[in-house]
Amino acid sequence: MHRSHVPIESWFLAAYLVATRLPGISALQLQKELDLANYRSAWNLLRRLRSNMVTESLEKLTGTVRVYVTLLHEEARAGSRAPGAGGGDLVVGAVEVVTRRDARGRRREAPGRLKLAVIPDQRASTLEAFLMGNVEAGSKIRTNGRLSLSPKILTLYRHRIRAVGSPHEAATRFPHIHKAFGELKSWLLVTHRGVTPRYLQQYLDEFVFRFNRREVPMTAFRALLKNLVQCPKATP
Numbered sequence: 001m002h003r004s005h006v007p008i009e010s011w012f013l014a015a016y017l018v019a020t021r022l023p024g025i026s027a028l029q030l031q032k033e034l035d036l037a038n039y040r041s042a043w044n045l046l047r048r049l050r051s052n053m054v055t056e057s058l059e060k061l062t063g064t065v066r067v068y069v070t071l072l073h074e075e076a077r078a079g080s081r082a083p084g085a086g087g088g089d090l091v092v093g094a095v096e097v098v099t100r101r102d103a104r105g106r107r108r109e110a111p112g113r114l115k116l117a118v119i120p121d122q123r124a125s126t127l128e129a130f131l132m133g134n135v136e137a138g139s140k141i142r143t144n145g146r147l148s149l150s151p152k153i154l155t156l157y158r159h160r161i162r163a164v165g166s167p168h169e170a171a172t173r174f175p176h177i178h179k180a181f182g183e184l185k186s187w188l189l190v191t192h193r194g195v196t197p198r199y200l201q202q203y204l205d206e207f208v209f210r211f212n213r214r215e216v217p218m219t220a221f222r223a224l225l226k227n228l229v230q231c232p233k234a235t236p
Contacts, residue, residue, distance in 0.1 A: 006045055010034045012225075018049050019210065019224045020217035024191050050202040052227035053209035060136040061113055064097040067131070067143050068177045069122055072185065072200070089197055090119045091184075091204065092130050095177045097142075111176035113212045116184070116204040118197075124150040131157070144174065180211065 004011070017025050017033060025033070031042035073088040096112030115134040119126050128150045135141065137156045143149070145161040153159070162174070184207050188195055195203050213220035 014045055015049060015224050016221050019220040024187055026192050050206045052224060053205045060134055061094055061096050061115060062136040062139050064140045065094050065135050066097055066174050066177050067094045067141055068174055070181045089200055092117055092119050093177050093181060094134055095180055097176060114180055114208050116208050118201045122148060124148045128153050
């Protein structure tokens with residue numbers, strides 16, 4: 001917020017909107033909500049907020065963790081004129097699987113915390129770096145068998161493969177991570193009309209920040225405010 005031309009009240013309102021609105025908010029919507037003079041101001045404000053949504057990287061996932069890689073096709077890119085024409089960005093995701101009781105007292109699996117990262121490829125070394133940075137050693141890793149894992153990973157984690165033969169079957173056997181990916185793609189396309197690859201990781205950080213606090217949105221707002229006031233340097 002340092003040296004910003006945006007009033008402090010607008011910063012607080014922007015933080016509240018981006019943290020508590022389930023579908024998030026685009027720069028265009030934020031410009032209207034805050035009555036800002038131009039789109040660029042709203043876009044820069046959102047970018048600074050996103051830069052303070054990376055606290056998830058400090059806390060690794062534990063327990064049973066399902067890992068999957070998806071491709072964000074060209075239609076998720078801002079300015080793309082050839083939807084589905086091929087190409088896209090690889091994103092690896094890992095989600096904790098927790099057990100909770102439903103309204104009838106029955107034990108059900110549910111998604112816990114989520115991690116997402118843009119990756120250049122699916123090589124064993126790339127996946128190894130993601131897992132070691134985001135999943136606690138000794139956790140149970142569940143994959144579909146198509147991921148290439150290094151010998152080092154197989155010694156650090158308890159790995160089990162659940163082979164799948166089709167996208168529909170994968171969504172059935174890995175429902176939590178596929179639901180998260182589905183919500184992510186819808187959010188990128190509907191709320192933001194696609195994003196450029198350069199800023200994709202920042203959008204993933206925002207999605208994860210809000211997803212991991214989806215049941216208590218005000219916690220997300222308080223966490224974001226705390227990160228903002230503790231930020232030693234504004235994002236250029």
